[in-house]
Amino acid sequence: MKVACTEKSQILGSKVAKALDLPLVYTQFKAFPDGELYLKTGAPDEETLLVSSTVDNQSLIQLLLMIDACEGSEITLVLPYMGYARQDKRFNDGEPVSSRAVARALSAGVSRVITVNIHEDSVLSHFRAPAEDITLAPEMARWIEGLGCDDPLILAPDKGAAAFAAEIAKNGGWETDHLSKTRLSGEEVRIAPSSVDAEGRDIVITDDIISTGGTLATAAGMLKDGGARSVHAACVHGVFASGGFARLRAAGLASVASSDTIESAASTFSAAGMIADAIRK
Template sequence: MRIISTERSQVLAARVAAKLGVPLVETKFTRFPDGEMYLRCGELDDETLIVSSTVDNDMFVQTLLLIDAADRSKNTLVAPYLGYSRQDRRFVPGEPISARAVARALSAGTERAFVVNIHDPGVLQHFGVPAKNITIAPAIGGYIGDLHLKNPLILAPDEGAIEFATGVAAVGGWDCDHLEKTRLSGDEVRIAPKTIDAAGREVVIVDDIISTGGTLATAACMLREQGAASIHAACVHGVFTSGAYTRLRAAGIASVVSSDTYENASSFISAANAIATAIRDDAHH
């Protein structure tokens, strides 16, 4: 097996290669004058692992080109961050189910696929090949453990994320709850943990993705008013659109970290070990 990657997943691909003990193949990327992309891979094997977070449209096209470049080998696709996966339903006639369109396109030329903490696992059914979801909740729990917080309270931003938060909290046997929004009046809303008081607690809000960070920033301000000793945030996919990282820090969140599924300066947690383990386990079945 050899590993190739798109431009925005180079670091994670190198880490996965190191974990699996397999070669990382150099790929050169350039553009034609009309803007079309060109790439050329080094020598491939009879089995290729393609690591690509489709964080934008260019990375989606690069992924398609990599799959085609490796057309003489058995290909496994790892899409740690799968773009368009949240567009998973049709609300009005004439809309595409974008998640389905992307999954179908990425299935051509691949034997199997893996994603990391996809927002809705139901999207996996749209792949034309066996597709599995990998969770890095234990890795996020490990990172929180390294912060040496005193009796941290792990909070999901809503009830839908409680399963993920529970997986994180299980690492240290920490308390876990989810935030609940209560409308006090027409223009006043209170956000607080459903059952556990945040007063005096070191709080860590965990989620699969942080995009705009608006709700999280509001929740952080309210948790501070409720007496939380400190507030931290950790997520799998740190998208941070529209100045989200700054918004969160300005709201008093002491640290904001993400994983390398979406590579950026806050990627202090790696999905490499979980991906390598999933690849090995799948090969043994």
């Protein structure tokens, strides 16, 4: 087996190859003057482990080209971050179910698919190859342990993310809760833990994805006003659109961390170990 990766997943792909003690295939990427993409990868093995986050349209096209380039090899596709996965329903007539369209396109030519904390588990059913989702909850818990906080409170940003926060908290034996909004007036809303007092506590807000960070930044300010000792944020997929990372730091968060499913300077912990464990099974 060899490991190949697309351009936006070079670092994670290299880490996965190292964790599995497998050779990494070098791939050349370029664009033609008309914007069409080109790649040339090394000779595939009988089996290929293809690591590719589809963080934008270019990386999605690169992945489709890479799958075709590896034709004849048995491909295990690892999608650390799957773009278009958040639209899993048709809300208005004429809309595509984007997650289904992308999953079907990426299924052609692959024998197995592994995702990482996909936003909706139902998306897995759209792949036309066996698909499974793995969680980075243990890695996030290890990062939280490294903060050196005294009995941190693990908070989900809403009730829908409470199960993931509880999964992280279980790894460290910590208390967990979710944030809730209380409308105080027509214009004033209070955001606070649903049932646990944050005063004097070190707070870690966890989620699968941070996009713009707007709600989280507002919540962090209210938690600090409510007496929290410190507020941190951690997510699996750090999108940080529209200046989201800077917004969170400007809001006074003590730290903001994400994994390397989307590679950036905020990538503080890695998905490589959990991906390697899934491949070894």
